[in-house]
Amino acid sequence: MTTEHPVRLDALLASSARTHPGRTALEGAGESWTYAQLEHAVAESAERLTANGLAPGDRVGVFAPKSPATVIALYAALRAGAVVAPLDVADPPERTARMIRNAGLSLLLTTDRALAGAHRAAARARDGVPADDGALDHGLHWLRVLAPDERPGPLPAPTDRGGYILFTSGSTGWPKGVLLSHENVAHYALWAAGEFGLTPEDRIGSQAALTFDLTTFDLFSAAAVGACTVLMPDLLRAFPRDVAGWLTEQRITHFVAVPSLYHGMLQQGGIADAPPPHLRVAAFGGEAFAPELLERYLELLDGVPFYNLYGPTETNACTYYRVPADWSADQELTIGRGIAGVHIEVLDEDGRPTDGEGEIHIAGPTVFQGYLRGGEPSDPTRTVVFRDGVARRAYASGDIGRITSDGRVFLRGRRDSQVKRRGHRIDLMDVESAVLDLPQVATAAVVAKSGPHAGQIWAYAQADASERELLAALRDVLPKRMLPDRVVPVTTLPTTTSGKVDRRALSDDGDPTPTGAEPIPTGSVLIEEIPA
Structure with a gap:
């Protein structure tokens, strides 16, 4: 499923609320929300945020544990035209403060449970000056980190009207803010919904933190088709046996996770004794999968499609490979080809396409708008002439790989200290x-x-x-x-x-x-x- 026109992420929710108002959109923390209820809460909260001075293009941090209230906060900020940055409540306050300063966040949204931590991070970002705050509905609170006249300058289009910020580790000790537009995220979400055959009857198991780009599938692919997102309790990630049981109890049909979680479920979680009976599609990404364990999973899942997804935060998932059911551990595993609309090229040290090993470059609608440093954007991409003779704006991934004549890519390592x-x-x-x-x-x-x-x-x-x-x-x-x-x-x-x-x-x-x-x-x- 692809789109020729840019799609707003919050519009995916609004559309499903019109076509599937009574279907369950979100479950978690003992709560269940239909699409109509979720859309009403988002619209109401967005109006309150606008009334409290939030302007289109402002940058808003969401500092709260993953819960329905957090999802409402993300959507509400997007609906109000903000660029939204999920933040991890488990990060030390000083590191969160650095993220706030680097991204130029003017407002924090938080919940009752995380309010004290949000105040500590905001105070550090403001050099000890307490932040003004106020209450919204649905257990949400706002903290004003920057006064209206202190806001950083406008972001370049299309992020000047809203978008997403995810943070990655940076070599200077300051986390880098990865600036994504609605289209950057929606393109992958719509593609994944189509490739994975999502329907309104499906239930997506959302196990990753909202700061991790895997969750863009959990939230926005589900909203694109009217499926249900089921939020897994954070504590379960440390207990693989409980995760395996949760997949069965919650009737999860689609699950995307890092290989280390799959490893744990197989080695300590007992998933081999009781495979999730409702699972229709599984996928992994973010790191290498142990070959012997991947081979065992293919036997265990017995025909369930198992996908290898690859992509740095700057591009979301940009390649995919449906691992064949008869794949074995003695075979090299490819990260596959670019998703629809994405072009992959491998360049040598002189910046020319090569059939040997080189740096993987990515071009297409998933490629981010740039980094945020000190509140100001910078674009590290460059124009690359691909082997088909077309010049494209491309991101140098830092990953070393090779590409075959049929477009499959194989990873070989990193060129830097990551x-x-x-x-x-x-x-x-x-x-x-x-x-x-x-x-x-x-x-x-x-x-x-x-x-x-x-x-x-x-x-x-x-x-x-x-x-x-x-x-x-x-x-x-x-x-x-x-x-x-x-x-x-x-x-x-x-x-x-x-x-x-x-x-x-x-x-x-x-x-x-x-x-x-x-x-x-x-x-x-x-x-x-x-x-x-």
Whole structure:
């Protein structure tokens, strides 16, 4: 399903409210909302926001745990013409404050449960000055972060009339705001609704945080056809057995999740003993799927389509591959081809299309409008001449891959310091910046480990502190998903012959202290595993 004309995300909801007013649109937190009820709440809240000074093009943060009230807040801000930024209540207040400042958010929407945390984040963003607030209906509150005369300048069209902001890890320690238009998000949502065969009778299991781009399918693809979005309780993600049971109890027909959650359900969740009987389509994205476990899932799901989705936050999901039922672990897994309207090209170091390995470039209607830094937009895309001779505005993904003659793409790794952990993109320089900002630390290096500790993030810090003390300090500035698996205090860091930190030695060595680094005898201990 595609569209030739830009579609507003809130218009998808309004359309289904007209055609399917009595169908269930949303379930979660013990609540059930029909499309007519949800549309009425959204329209009412949007009017209240406009009456309180929200103007089209303003940037609004939604700071609340995932619940029906949070979904109403997102839609209401979109209906009022705002650019909406979901925020994670679990992030440290200082990091949330950086997101607020970087994106130029003028207003925060929150709920009773998250109001105190929203005030703390807003105060940090305002250099300690408390924010004015007020109440809306449906348990919602607003906090004014910027006065009307302090609002940043208008955004470029089409985001000047509203859109979406998602945040990614940035190398400077400041999360980057990814600026998306209604069309950027709606194009993927409409395509996915068609490709996955969504109908008004379907029930989509929404397990990811609203800050994760997987949820654009959960919300907007469902609204496009009048399906029901079922919000999974956040606590369940740490208990794979409960997730597997929840899929059955809630009669989930469509489910999109990161591979680590699928891994947990198979290895610890008992899904092999009781596959969800109502599941019609499953999909994964955000990180690599363990080949042996993927092969077992294909046998377990017995004909249920299982999709591999790929795409950085800057493009949403932009390629797809329906994994064949007879795929086996000894075969290389492709990320597939571009979704309808999206063009993929692989360029060599000279910026020319290549049949060998190169950087993956993405062009088409899902490509974002730019980054927000200090409230101001910047567009990192460039014009690329694809092998068909057409010049297109393209985003350089940072992913290395190769493309076959029939358009299938295979990933080969990254060209920078970014890694994926449980579906989240993490820039190691972001973590390193947080370590270097600690007053106890003189210098530091953060690496992704290989060898016996492959997949872990380790920080090596020249510091007058123990690992436990450094970790405690990092918990105040980094979200749990970004915390290093180890923080190793050292007196020196290994260097190359040119005097630079030898990151390869730090990454490759399986020992806590690589050759050339001298440990501080502090009795460091391995931190507890972070729940998925």
